[in-house]
Structure formats: structure tokens, C-alpha cells
Amino acid sequence: MRNFKIYLIVFVCLFVNQVLAQESFEGKAKDIASRIEDIVKEEKNELKVEVEAVNEQLAQGKLTNEEAEAKKKVLAEERAKIIEEKVTKLEEELHMLVQEKVDGKIKDVDTSKTITIHFSKDYFSHHRKCTNxxxxxxxxxxxxxxxxxxxxxxxxxxxxxxxxxxxxxxxxxxxxxxxxxxxxxxxxxxxxxxxxxxxxxxxxxxxxxxxxxxxxxxxxxxxxxxxxxxxxxxxxxxxxxxxxxxxxxxxxxxxxxxxxxxxxxxxxxxxxxxxxxxxxxxxxxxxxxxxxxxxxxxxxxxxxxxxxxxxxxxxxxxxxxxxxxxxxxxxxxxxxxxxxxxxxxx
CATH class of the missing domain: 2.40.160 (Porin)
Known part of the structure; x- marks a missing residue:
């Protein structure tokens, strides 16, 4: 029960600190980065499926090696174009965020508002990996x-x-x-x-x-x-x-x-x-x-x-x-x- 309470306190504090961080410049920038990463992963997965289909056509003799390579290049360029188009939509949002930072409209997280957790020395002796x-x-x-x-x-x-x-x-x-x-x-x-x-x-x-x-x-x-x-x-x-x-x-x-x-x-x-x-x-x-x-x-x-x-x-x-x-x-x-x-x- 004691460990459960400790974990519950840690979870609540981390959640509150995360909310505060999202209001900061860094938090908002990392949110945009996460969305960009999702776009890249999604399009790479789609490209992988398309390339596997081309390889299957090659194995069946429906395409020559040159035709398969050319088709893969076209598919890669199309997916890169899609990534660019989707990411470009986030460019304006990022530029506005940087401008707001320059104008002083966004401040970094006020560490005085974050929640700090103090535990006993005995607790840390069982969780040394948290101190690195x-x-x-x-x-x-x-x-x-x-x-x-x-x-x-x-x-x-x-x-x-x-x-x-x-x-x-x-x-x-x-x-x-x-x-x-x-x-x-x-x-x-x-x-x-x-x-x-x-x-x-x-x-x-x-x-x-x-x-x-x-x-x-x-x-x-x-x-x-x-x-x-x-x-x-x-x-x-x-x-x-x-x-x-x-x-x-x-x-x-x-x-x-x-x-x-x-x-x-x-x-x-x-x-x-x-x-x-x-x-x-x-x-x-x-x-x-x-x-x-x-x-x-x-x-x-x-x-x-x-x-x-x-x-x-x-x-x-x-x-x-x-x-x-x-x-x-x-x-x-x-x-x-x-x-x-x-x-x-x-």
C-alpha cells in the first residue's frame, strides 16, 4: 500500500508538471515535433507496403529490375512529397510559435510552479536508477x-x-x-x-x-x-x-x-x-x-x-x-x- 501511494503521488505530480510544460515554448514545440514524427512514420509505413507490392510484381516476372527500381523511386518521391505537403502545414504554426517566443508572449516553464517530490534516503536505495x-x-x-x-x-x-x-x-x-x-x-x-x-x-x-x-x-x-x-x-x-x-x-x-x-x-x-x-x-x-x-x-x-x-x-x-x-x-x-x-x- 505504501508503494502504491508513492506511485500515485508520482503520477499526479508528473501529470501536473506535464500540463505546465505544455504551456511553455518547449512544450508546444515538442508537440509539433511529435506530430511531424507521426506523419513521417505513417508515410514510411505506407511506402513500405507499396515497395513490397512492387517486389511481389518483380518476383512474378511482371516487372523487370529496371522497371521495379524506377517504380520504387517514383513511389519514394510521391511519399516524400506527401510528407512535405503535410509538414508544410505545420511550418506556419511553428513560425508563429517562434515569433510569439521572440515577442515575449510565451515564457518557459516557471519552475516555481512545478511540483517537486522528496523521498527518503531508504526509498532511493531501492531505486538507484532514478538518480542518473x-x-x-x-x-x-x-x-x-x-x-x-x-x-x-x-x-x-x-x-x-x-x-x-x-x-x-x-x-x-x-x-x-x-x-x-x-x-x-x-x-x-x-x-x-x-x-x-x-x-x-x-x-x-x-x-x-x-x-x-x-x-x-x-x-x-x-x-x-x-x-x-x-x-x-x-x-x-x-x-x-x-x-x-x-x-x-x-x-x-x-x-x-x-x-x-x-x-x-x-x-x-x-x-x-x-x-x-x-x-x-x-x-x-x-x-x-x-x-x-x-x-x-x-x-x-x-x-x-x-x-x-x-x-x-x-x-x-x-x-x-x-x-x-x-x-x-x-x-x-x-x-x-x-x-x-x-x-x-x-
Whole structure:
């Protein structure tokens, strides 16, 4: 009966604290992350069923190996598109949440309002595993945004793209595993991200596919908007140095993460989901025209690069550089580079 009461008290306190946490910025962000995770899991399961059906057709001789691989690629692209469309609906909600945080409309959980439970030393002697802090592997929702551009001839100066209006966005889920059992410094961070790289050309220019090459050409009309967007599914891998100090208790060490300065070094690899160009202009009679064109634009389907971040607690300065050139066959290599802020909600 005594243990039942203890468990009941713990349950009630955790429930109340969870309610308070949901009112916080982190709680709301993690709720969005959970919804994104559900979308990804659901679509991956659907894709698995579709791929198994293709494999069955292949085994029955109804498809050749080339036809089966092509069909699988189409199915994967369709599911990636569905994921993007569903997740995009959450993008506005997330942007509003970040803006409310910046405006001070949302505050972090007031720890003075949370409920703390105190137990006797005898109780902890039977539950030593509760004193080791966070689990060795934790999960985070990652959101990043900032400026985006291309490095041409090993420099980004005098770029053909607007510096402050070419943006990148990234969101995804990561897992963070403490490498050493009794030391909190080294962590291995890995996960899955959806990356948007947007380029806005200067001087009323836009991209045109010219055979195997892609050229940046001048428009005959004034362009209110010229935006070239590439969307990627990426697997980021980082070695993270977390300088959060461990707490030494009577019953052992207590480990926490994302409570101090952090440095991450690593990279990413993945594939392109789609490319799209958006042009806005006035036609001959003064009507507003928005033209959206989807295509591969000779952009490399596979992408990989280096990335690093340095920050304090959940917020970091984030740098990414694509080692793979943006276009496949252009005579001059142009590599994407991004700089911005990264938020890891633990």
C-alpha cells in the first residue's frame, strides 16, 4: 500500500508538471515535433507496403529490375512529397510559435510552479536508477533558419543572389547518445531532417534549363519575385561536445544535457526531393502573375556536406556547406552555403 501511494503521488505530480510544460515554448514545440514524427512514420509505413507490392510484381516476372527500381523511386518521391505537403502545414504554426517566443508572449516553464517530490534516503536505495539524470540517449526536435547563398570560384562575394533574402529552413528529429558512461562531454547526434534552400537572384534574373546545363538569364519583364527552391531529405551526423557539468550525488552522478555551452562538428548526406522556381510579375495588362515551375533543373539528386554549430543551451549559431555542387554539369561549380540559428528542443 505504501508503494502504491508513492506511485500515485508520482503520477499526479508528473501529470501536473506535464500540463505546465505544455504551456511553455518547449512544450508546444515538442508537440509539433511529435506530430511531424507521426506523419513521417505513417508515410514510411505506407511506402513500405507499396515497395513490397512492387517486389511481389518483380518476383512474378511482371516487372523487370529496371522497371521495379524506377517504380520504387517514383513511389519514394510521391511519399516524400506527401510528407512535405503535410509538414508544410505545420511550418506556419511553428513560425508563429517562434515569433510569439521572440515577442515575449510565451515564457518557459516557471519552475516555481512545478511540483517537486522528496523521498527518503531508504526509498532511493531501492531505486538507484532514478538518480542518473537523463537517459543516455535523448531525443530533440530541431528547427533552424537563416541566410543561404552559393559559393562561386571559392568566394561568396559579389554573389548573383540576394544575401538577406535568400533563406534556408530546416526541421527534423535527432537522437543524442552520451558516448562515455561516466563523462558528459562527448555525444553522438544523429537523425533525419527536411531542408529547404532558397535562392533569390539579383537584377530580374531566373534559371533556365539549357540542355545539360542550367543558366541564370535576364528577364524581359520586371520580376517582383524570383525564387529557386530545392528541398532535401537529409541524415545529419554530429559529434557534440556538451559542457554541461555532471552533478555528484550521494548515490552517483547525475547527467543532464543542453544546459550549458555546446559545440557540434559533423556533416550530412541525403537526396533531393524536388526543385521549384517561383516567378511573380505583372503581365501586359497589369494583372499579377505567379508562375511556379517544377523540374530537376539539372540539380544533383544526391547531396552531402559539412556542418557545425556552437551555442548555449538550446540555441546555436549554425553553419552548413555542401561539398556536392548544386548543378550536375555546369562549367563552374557552385556550392550551397548556409548560416543561421539552430534550436534543439530537448
Amino acid at each position: 539524470g537523463e537517459r543516455r540517449t535523448t531525443s530533440q526536435f530541431v528547427f533552424a533558419l537563416g541566410v543561404n547563398n552559393l559559393i562561386t570560384d571559392k568566394q561568396v562575394a559579389n554573389s548573383d543572389f540576394k544575401y538577406w533574402k535568400s533563406h534556408f529552413y530546416e526541421w527534423g528529429l535527432t537522437y543524442n547518445t552520451r558516448i562515455l558512461k561516466e563523462d558528459n562531454l562527448l555525444h553522438f547526434k544523429y537523425g533525419l531532417s527536411l531542408m529547404y534552400n532558397n535562392l533569390r537572384p539579383t537584377d530580374d534574373r531566373y534559371f533556365v534549363k539549357n540542355g545539360a546545363q542550367t543558366d541564370l538569364v535576364s528577364s524581359t519583364v520586371h520580376l517582383e519575385e524570383s525564387r529557386f527552391r530545392n528541398v532535401y531529405v537529409m541524415v545529419p551526423l554530429h559529434l557534440e561536445f556538451d559542457f554541461t557539468k555532471k552533478e555528484i550525488h550521494e548515490n552517483g552522478n547525475y547527467f543532464r544535457t543542453h544546459k550549458s555551452m555546446r559545440v557540434g562538428l559533423g556533416g550530412y548526406a541525403g537526396f533531393r526531393v524536388k526543385s521549384k522556381q517561383i516567378l511573380c510579375f505583372d503581365d501586359a495588362v497589369g494583372n499579377d502573375v505567379e508562375q511556379k515551375t517544377k523540374g530537376n533543373y539539372n540539380v544533383n539528386d544526391f547531396n552531402y556536406g559539412l556542418s557545425a554549430y556552437i551555442g548555449y543551451k538550446a540555441t546555436s549559431l549554425y553553419l552548413k556547406y555542401d561539398l556536392q555542387p548544386l548543378f550536375e554539369n555546369n562549367p563552374i561549380d557552385q556550392n550551397n552555403i548556409s548560416l543561421g540559428l539552430r534550436f534543439d528542443f530537448n
